[in-house]
Amino acid sequence: SSELTQDPAVSVALGQTVRITCQGDSLRSYYASWYQQKPGQAPVLVIYGKNNRPSGIPDRFSGSSSGNTASLTITGAQAEDEADYYCNSRDSSGNHLNYVFGTGTKVTVL
Amino acid sequence: EVQLVESGGGLVQPGGSLRLSCAASGFTFSSYEMNWVRQAPGKGLEWVSYISSSGSTIYYADSVKGRFTISRDNAKNSLYLQMNSLRAEDTAVYYCARVGWQNYNDYFDYWGQGTLVTVSS
Numbered sequence: 001s002s003e004l005t006q007d008p009a010v011s012v013a014l015g016q017t018v019r020i021t022c023q024g025d026s027l028r029s030y031y032a033s034w035y036q037q038k039p040g041q042a043p044v045l046v047i048y049g050k051n052n053r054p055s056g057i058p059d060r061f062s063g064s065s066s067g068n069t070a071s072l073t074i075t076g077a078q079a080e081d082e083a084d085y086y087c088n089s090r091d092s093s094g095n096h097l098n099y100v101f102g103t104g105t106k107v108t109v110l
Numbered sequence: 111e112v113q114l115v116e117s118g119g120g121l122v123q124p125g126g127s128l129r130l131s132c133a134a135s136g137f138t139f140s141s142y143e144m145n146w147v148r149q150a151p152g153k154g155l156e157w158v159s160y161i162s163s164s165g166s167t168i169y170y171a172d173s174v175k176g177r178f179t180i181s182r183d184n185a186k187n188s189l190y191l192q193m194n195s196l197r198a199e200d201t202a203v204y205y206c207a208r209v210g211w212q213n214y215n216d217y218f219d220y221w222g223q224g225t226l227v228t229v230s231s
Contacts, residue, residue, distance in 0.1 A: 033217035035155070042205055042224055043147075043155065048217035086155050088218065097169045099145070099157040 002026040002091045004102035011108040012077045020072045022087035022102045030089040032070035032102075034063060038083045046085075047072055074107070082109045112136040112220045114206050119225030126196050126229070132189040132206030132222055140164075140184035143209035145218065146191050148202035148227075158204070159191065174200075196229045203227075 004024035012018035022032055031050060035043035045054050047063035060075045070089075074081055085105045091098035118130040132144070146158040159180040160169045168180055179192040189206050203224040210219030 031215045033215075035218070037155075042221040043218070044221070045210075045217060045219050048210070048219070049212050049215040052212065054219065088155075088157075090216070097160055098171065099160070101147075101155040101157060104154040 002093045002098075002100050004032075004087055004089065004100050006085075006087060006102040006105045008103070009106040009108065011110055012074070013110050014079065015076055017073065017075045018077055018107060020074075020085050020087075020105045020107065022070045022072075023068055024089070024100070024102075025068055025093070026089045026091050026100060027065065027068050027070050031065060032063070032087040032089045034061075034070075034072045035086045035088065036081075036083045037086065043086065077107075077109050079109050082107060112208070114208065114220055114222035116204065116206055116222040116225040119204065119227045121228045121230065122196055123231050124197060124229055127192070127194045128196065128227060130191040130193065130204055130206075130225060130227070132191075134187045134189065134206075134208075137208075139182075139187040143216075144182065144189045145207045145209060146180060146189075147205045147207050147218070147221075148200075149205070149224075150199070150202040153202075156202075160209075161189070193227070196227075198229050201227060201229045 034047040037043040051063045064071045087102035091100045113135045115133045161180045177195045181190045205224045206222045207218035208220040
């Protein structure tokens with residue numbers, strides 16, 4: 001099955017911009033979706049499709065994609081954005097449906 | 111308001127069985143595909159299983175194939191995961207997650223709060 005690779009951790013100063021990347025072969029065929037997870041809580045969808053935000057997600061979250069890499073950008077990071085972030089896509093390998101999650105990125109807001 | 115509420119987790123011995131349930135409300139459950147996703151303590155998310163809206167199409171991760179069975183009862187607005195031959199590595203929080211669709215792109219738009227399964231002697 002495919003893998004989605006993310007940097008384990010990134011830090012960003014309060015109010016600055018941070019980009020989280022996700023690399024994998026499946027991203028050449030499918031858009032990634034992105035999930036925010038705070039300690040002890042369930043994941044929350046923040047970006048899906050080409051660059052769509054669910055209702056209630058601040059517009060400082062945006063997504064982009066090129067080749068085998070998807071990116072989640074937080075423009076003007078806030079303290080409440082400190083969390084783990086996971087990308088996800090369908091898995092294009094194999095002969096039946098699979099989903100694959102990225103390895104996760106811990107975002108620290110300084 | 112969409113709600114997904116998992117139940118059925120607990121402590122089970124290796125080789126044992128457990129049945130998880132996910133009660134759905136706030137949407138037309140029979141119209142949506144559903145999944146189970148798990149997260150081992152301190153680890154990342156792992157997709158476990160998928161079921162179509164009618165229940166006619168089912169997929170599993172290789173790690174659980176042959177041991178886990180996903181099912182649903184649309185009349186009861188419920189999703190299930192029967193877990194047999196449990197191993198220590200199955201220890202995780204198990205989430206049910208709804209599939210959303212837009213422009214041929216799918217994603218997990220709503221998640222339950224999770225239920226903890228611990229496999230240990």
